[in-house]
Amino acid sequence: MITKRIIPCLDVRNGRVVKGTNFENLGDVNDPVALASYYSEAGADELVFYDITASSEGRALFTDILKKTAETIFIPLTVGGGINTIDDFDRVLKCGADKVSVNSGAIRNPDLICEAAKKYGDQCVVISADVKRVDGQFTVFAKGGRENTGMEAISWIRRCVGNGAGEVVLNSIDTDGVKNGFDLEMLDAVCSAVSVPVIASGGAGKAEDFVTLFKTLPKVDAGLAASIFHFGEVKIGDLKRLLAENGINVRQITEEREL
Amino acid sequence: MTAIIDYGVGNLFSLKSSFAAIGCEAVVTGDPDVIAESERIILPGVGAFEDAARKLRDSGLDRVVIRETEKGKPLLGICLGMQMLFEKSYEYGEHAGLGLIAGAVRPMKGVIPDELKIPHIGWNGLIFPKNRERSALYRYIDEGDCVYFVHSYYGADCDESVSALTEYGALLTASVERGNVFGTQFHPEKSGSVGLRILKAFTEIE
Numbered sequence: 001m002i003t004k005r006i007i008p009c010l011d012v013r014n015g016r017v018v019k020g021t022n023f024e025n026l027g028d029v030n031d032p033v034a035l036a037s038y039y040s041e042a043g044a045d046e047l048v049f050y051d052i053t054a055s056s057e058g059r060a061l062f063t064d065i066l067k068k069t070a071e072t073i074f075i076p077l078t079v080g081g082g083i084n085t086i087d088d089f090d091r092v093l094k095c096g097a098d099k100v101s102v103n104s105g106a107i108r109n110p111d112l113i114c115e116a117a118k119k120y121g122d123q124c125v126v127i128s129a130d131v132k133r134v135d136g137q138f139t140v141f142a143k144g145g146r147e148n149t150g151m152e153a154i155s156w157i158r159r160c161v162g163n164g165a166g167e168v169v170l171n172s173i174d175t176d177g178v179k180n181g182f183d184l185e186m187l188d189a190v191c192s193a194v195s196v197p198v199i200a201s202g203g204a205g206k207a208e209d210f211v212t213l214f215k216t217l218p219k220v221d222a223g224l225a226a227s228i229f230h231f232g233e234v235k236i237g238d239l240k241r242l243l244a245e246n247g248i249n250v251r252q253i254t255e256e257r258e259l
Numbered sequence: 260m261t262a263i264i265d266y267g268v269g270n271l272f273s274l275k276s277s278f279a280a281i282g283c284e285a286v287v288t289g290d291p292d293v294i295a296e297s298e299r300i301i302l303p304g305v306g307a308f309e310d311a312a313r314k315l316r317d318s319g320l321d322r323v324v325i326r327e328t329e330k331g332k333p334l335l336g337i338c339l340g341m342q343m344l345f346e347k348s349y350e351y352g353e354h355a356g357l358g359l360i361a362g363a364v365r366p367m368k369g370v371i372p373d374e375l376k377i378p379h380i381g382w383n384g385l386i387f388p389k390n391r392e393r394s395a396l397y398r399y400i401d402e403g404d405c406v407y408f409v410h411s412y413y414g415a416d417c418d419e420s421v422s423a424l425t426e427y428g429a430l431l432t433a434s435v436e437r438g439n440v441f442g443t444q445f446h447p448e449k450s451g452s453v454g455l456r457i458l459k460a461f462t463e464i465e
Contacts, residue, residue, distance in 0.1 A: 001426055003382045003405060040451065045382055071276040076407060076449050096272045098449065121306045123378055123409045166378065197380055221381065251382040251405040253451075 003251045004214050004243065005045035005222035006236055007078075007199065008229040010035060013052045015061030017230070033068045039229070040073040042236040043253040047073075048101070048169075048224060051081030052144075063095045070096020080128055084108065089116050093124070101126035101169060104142045106160060107149055117164025122196075127165035129157055131186060132173035138186060145173050153186075154193050161194045168194060169224065171201040179205025179228075182213045187220055197221035204228050207239045214248045261285040261462060262297035266318045269305040274337070277448040281459045291323045299332060299462065300324060304339030308350040308364065308412070311339055321357060328359060333439045333464045335396075341435065341442030342412060350412050359440045362417030370413070371428035378411040379427045382450075386424040386433070394422035394436050395464050396443075399456035406433070406443075406450040406457075414444065439464070 011018045016030045036047055049069070051062045059082065070077060079092040080101035089100050100120075106112050106127060117125045130141045131153040138153035157168055170190050172183030182203045191198050200213055204225040213223055228234045240250045263274055265287045278285035285301075286293060294300060302324060304311050315321045328334045336344045345356045348364035356364070367377055382405040387393055408425065414432035423433040425445075434443045441461065447454035 001383070002379065002408075003384075005381055067272075070273055071279070073451075074273065074277050074280065074448055074454055075451050093270055094272065096270075096276070098270070098273070123305075123380065167380070195376055197376055221376070 001249050003045070003249050004220075005199075006043070006210070006239060006250070007046045007048055007222050007224040008039045008044050008236070009048040009050060009201070009224050009226040010230075011050045011052050011226065012062055012065060012081075014055075014058045015065055018052065032065045033072055035230075036069045037073055039236065040075055041253070043240055043251065044075065044236055045222070045251055046076040046078065048078045048080060049097075051079065053082070063091060066092060066095040066097060078126060080126075085112070086115055086119065089120060089124075093120065099124055099126050099167070101128040102165075103128040103130065104144075107140065107142045107151075110159070110163065113160055113163040113165050117166070122164050122166035125165045126167045126169055127157060127160035128169040128171065129153060129160075130171050130173055133186075138189065141173060145176075154189055157190055158193050161196050165196065167197045167199065169199045169201055172203060175203030176201075178203055181205065181209040182223070184213070184216050187213075187217055191217060191219040199224050201225070204234075207234050207242050210239060211243060211246045211248065214243065215246065260297050261299050261301060262294045263287045263301045263303060264294065264315075264320055264324065265289045266311075266315045266320050268311045268314055268339075269303050271303060273448045274301065274303055277455060277458055278462075281455050281462070283459075283462045289318060289320060291320070294320070294323050294327060297327075297332070299464070300327060300334045302334060302336040302340035302343065304337065304343060306339060308339065308342060308348040308356075309352065309354045312343055312348075312354055312356065315343065325357060325359070328440060331439055333461065334359070334441065335461050336440075336442035337448070338410065338444060338446055341444050342414065344435065344440060344442045345414060345417070348412065360414070360417055360420050360435050360437055360442065362420065362435075363415055364412050365415040367411055367413050367427075367431070371431075375428045378409055379431070380409045382407055383425045383427060383433075383445075386426065386430070388421055388424065391422070394434065394441075396422065396434065396436070396441060396457050396460050398460050400453050404453045406445040406447065406453055408433075408445045410444055414442075 079097040084105040420435040422436040
């Protein structure tokens, strides 16, 4: 049976991972390639690289990093951040990305998803939505959660999926950073509205939060987190063992053998 | 040398990199002479069957692949590349494939329970059929090892060729094999060290 995916997210600025880490055995904790291999070996099922660079120099560094990572590790890579045009899709796909996640770019130009899905297939296009409750309504925010678009989130996500987005990353601004667990209510609403895979993001503070997520909402396909992995609070191997003990089907990494 | 067939479909960066990672020379090429000189062939593919099959035909590489395969050269089709080995596909109509594997590619919809999502996307375990010897592709991995799938259609009517299955509400074809022709529905180049070991095993097939 298909396994639940655990996805660490790396924020990259000017070619370096932001948010410090305190891993042992990792010489340069801010080196995205080293960190990506570390996660891959630990059993990460997929990696998200998020480009938070604003300058074109930073962007060039980012694609360089992406290329080096794709040459080194062989699990699916999703790229987000600064994706506004088909050329941006092309740029990161050529460097080894498998999926591209769009957020503000799709809000500015909803046809972007259509166009990209036609050109690269639905499986390549991920809609990433930053959602917050405003007056009791799930509302989409743009520009890294700074700008209220006024759009109702469930209908927005449904529209993106209708346009060809093959996966949804739901980031709850309400639970993000609180470290008290994923936003189960919001996730449930999205899972009921779409038939494509849904990736939960925002709120993981401990390994048990992933158990609660997959136990409560079996429809959720994957859990994404950044800081708890980077700071070593949760180790992916331990997390997967805990999930397996709780009857959740995950991919276990077997001992590496020589090729 | 392994020839990774470039016919304008899909992203070959990871595939090429994965051969470098296992220390095997691979060339991404659409040149019939290079393909003729190669020791083995990879037929990749993502996207829609009709479009990919047309591009392969228009490039004339379909005949090159068939000719080289008939000489006994090992061929590995990956994902849509595996599906193209079949006689036909029912993805949006009916389209002819290369006919190297008996069977048809059919939609998963209706075959798997309605509550399961399509595409089948993510890591799933390999099941080896009891009634046949283990494929040479799997000499370095174990039954149950997980590999990465992304697909909405599957290889059907191909019982004799199935070398591995995976369970997604139903048993689906994970890989096929007939003589020197191999195909994996999953992406070995995205399946971590298990995937690299499968590619390594392929490069050792004579």
